[in-house]
Amino acid sequence: MKLTSWGRYPHIDTTGASFETTDQLAALLKKNGDLIAYGMGRSYGDSALNSRVVFSKRFNKIIDFNPEKGLLVCESGVSLEEIINIFMPRGWFLSTTPGTRLITVGGAIASDVHGKNHHTAGCFSESVESFEIMLPDGEILQCSREENPGIFHATCGGMGLTGIILTAAIKLQKVRSSYIRETVKRCQNLEEVFACFETYKTTTYSVAWINCLVSGSDVGRSVLMAGEHAETGSLEVKLKQPISVPFDFPGFCLNRYSTKLFNWLYYHSRPSFVENRLVSLDQFFYPLDSIGHWNRIYGKGGFTQYQLVLPKAASYDGLNVILKRIAKAGLGSFLAVLKLCGPQNDNDLSFPMEGYSLALDFKIERRLFPFLDELDQIVLDYGGRLYLTKDVRMPKHVFQKGYPGWEAFAELREKTGMKKKFNSLQSRRLGV
Amino acid sequence: MNLLILGANSDVAYAVAKTFAKHKKADIYLASRDMKLLEKKVRDLKTRYEIKAACFYFDAMDFESHLKFYQSLDPKPDGVVYAAGYMPDQEAAQKDFKEAKKIFEINFSGAAAILEIVADDFQKRGHGFIIGISSVAGERGRQSNYIYGASKAAFTAYLSGLRNRLFKKNIQVLTVLPGFINTKMTESMDLPGLLTAQPDEVAEYIYKAFRKNRDVLYTKWYWKWIMAVIKGIPEKIFKRMGL
Numbered sequence: 001m002k003l004t005s006w007g008r009y010p011h012i013d014t015t016g017a018s019f020e021t022t023d024q025l026a027a028l029l030k031k032n033g034d035l036i037a038y039g040m041g042r043s044y045g046d047s048a049l050n051s052r053v054v055f056s057k058r059f060n061k062i063i064d065f066n067p068e069k070g071l072l073v074c075e076s077g078v079s080l081e082e083i084i085n086i087f088m089p090r091g092w093f094l095s096t097t098p099g100t101r102l103i104t105v106g107g108a109i110a111s112d113v114h115g116k117n118h119h120t121a122g123c124f125s126e127s128v129e130s131f132e133i134m135l136p137d138g139e140i141l142q143c144s145r146e147e148n149p150g151i152f153h154a155t156c157g158g159m160g161l162t163g164i165i166l167t168a169a170i171k172l173q174k175v176r177s178s179y180i181r182e183t184v185k186r187c188q189n190l191e192e193v194f195a196c197f198e199t200y201k202t203t204t205y206s207v208a209w210i211n212c213l214v215s216g217s218d219v220g221r222s223v224l225m226a227g228e229h230a231e232t233g234s235l236e237v238k239l240k241q242p243i244s245v246p247f248d249f250p251g252f253c254l255n256r257y258s259t260k261l262f263n264w265l266y267y268h269s270r271p272s273f274v275e276n277r278l279v280s281l282d283q284f285f286y287p288l289d290s291i292g293h294w295n296r297i298y299g300k301g302g303f304t305q306y307q308l309v310l311p312k313a314a315s316y317d318g319l320n321v322i323l324k325r326i327a328k329a330g331l332g333s334f335l336a337v338l339k340l341c342g343p344q345n346d347n348d349l350s351f352p353m354e355g356y357s358l359a360l361d362f363k364i365e366r367r368l369f370p371f372l373d374e375l376d377q378i379v380l381d382y383g384g385r386l387y388l389t390k391d392v393r394m395p396k397h398v399f400q401k402g403y404p405g406w407e408a409f410a411e412l413r414e415k416t417g418m419k420k421k422f423n424s425l426q427s428r429r430l431g432v
Numbered sequence: 433m434n435l436l437i438l439g440a441n442s443d444v445a446y447a448v449a450k451t452f453a454k455h456k457k458a459d460i461y462l463a464s465r466d467m468k469l470l471e472k473k474v475r476d477l478k479t480r481y482e483i484k485a486a487c488f489y490f491d492a493m494d495f496e497s498h499l500k501f502y503q504s505l506d507p508k509p510d511g512v513v514y515a516a517g518y519m520p521d522q523e524a525a526q527k528d529f530k531e532a533k534k535i536f537e538i539n540f541s542g543a544a545a546i547l548e549i550v551a552d553d554f555q556k557r558g559h560g561f562i563i564g565i566s567s568v569a570g571e572r573g574r575q576s577n578y579i580y581g582a583s584k585a586a587f588t589a590y591l592s593g594l595r596n597r598l599f600k601k602n603i604q605v606l607t608v609l610p611g612f613i614n615t616k617m618t619e620s621m622d623l624p625g626l627l628t629a630q631p632d633e634v635a636e637y638i639y640k641a642f643r644k645n646r647d648v649l650y651t652k653w654y655w656k657w658i659m660a661v662i663k664g665i666p667e668k669i670f671k672r673m674g675l
Contacts, residue, residue: 001622017619018616018619020469020616021468021469021472058443058616061472061473061475061476062475062476062479062480063472063475063476063479064475064479065479086479086480086481
């Protein structure tokens, strides 16, 4: 069958099978050849693509919930959307959520996803107390920070390359309302938005949409959104049924003029400053989930997201250089997101580090990859790295320089036979 | 409400259980052969929806056991879903009658055996509903799938008769005719994406049809029209086609 991921590039031929029990999975692992777990296909690049995959979507049962501790034990194929639907009405929400709820718990661990509260709550793995993983030989291992910590820290952020995550115990956070008190502030330039992030440093959630097409003194023009869980209000969740983009947009729809117009409209349709307005959960966390198949906007050829993070001290200078390069190249990104991250964690390959993260969407086109190679160099020069979950083209040396933990990770994979059993197109490209 | 689901390890059955538990706060009885998997689903349903759930061993092909199985249920169900189904490769069923027989027994004979017992009970109590998951494959026999199709045709006809019989007692019998669904049964098939439904979607439609007291449900809706066209082709032409 044909398989791709959220970026719709590349498309590959694959054989896939799903499993509903650990016995079925063990039987799949016994067969010759390597494979990778595939959840909801929301990673952007080739990290869940291989000539053979196992689908986790049917391994999606909830095992236990402790309402005193807010501890949820579930199988790896359960989606974040399911967790919200079930537990928000009881006053519990995910400790960390990325910008989409359409991912699995297994994927959230393997990508060690982060959200708008990274600066206050860290990555998804912070909420993971323990998990069970199936190793190459079918053995099931319990991992936590105390038990098999090596595999625990390699698996969180390990892109599915250490085994198949089976079940996880994750802590949910207690909330009083399903609504968010949101503050929105327009920022003229990079300096202003940096200052703004500092102002809202103690606010639980913060993120900025950034216009990466403006140049000159306006570089970094953005809209910052900060939020807290509301103290009162209903716990009801009404996740909107998405309106779908029905077909691939023709390639020419997305050009420097249309993206400029879109970004102009976005900026000017936001209030210059508004404090503590009440917005719904999906409006605040998942604006893009309300448009089904939004990846079709980028046309048939697909797109990629380039997400980088720079150390805090180098962020201002680095982003200035990068944003100017992007504006000059005119390869404007439809949507670009800026976020101040908190300290990095102990996982081998987790992406966030203390500093600014910038995520940019680019339509796949011929001149894109050489341009991204240039950006890579700037990112490395400023001591940054790229997010593996979004990546489809990072060269090996950029990976190795950006992720000092790669050697320990590669060694573990070699030693335990993971390297023979679990591979993706990405792991081969990166040589881990 | 107490809902009994037979053949509860199918993907559609699990989706139906979730949908009734969610919308109706129904308590669920799951019945099938793989008890370990059923127990996992019972725990899942209880935690998700804060309802009561239990599982029972049920073998559709062991007709003799059905009465005892049904008698053991307490309280008795208010609704029964027959979701057991078996669809091996058509060629395997052509070459090996054991396979064909298994298809007939799981998809039809087993259904008739247990549903007669259920119907009697519902008739006596003057209360209940029956949902049978049949298939559009039973609407017309095609060379690629006629043994499975024949079993489903029999099931569809059976449900039609049962509906006729139970109508006076105000007992709903809903025949569900799904087209392609993305399940373990169809995993090895290359299904046309646009015409393929997800189990959760199908379950929502089934629940709506139940609420509206419908008799026959094609799911998704366009299968009604696709099958109307297929049934409308004269046999003279149909027999030459490579369907």
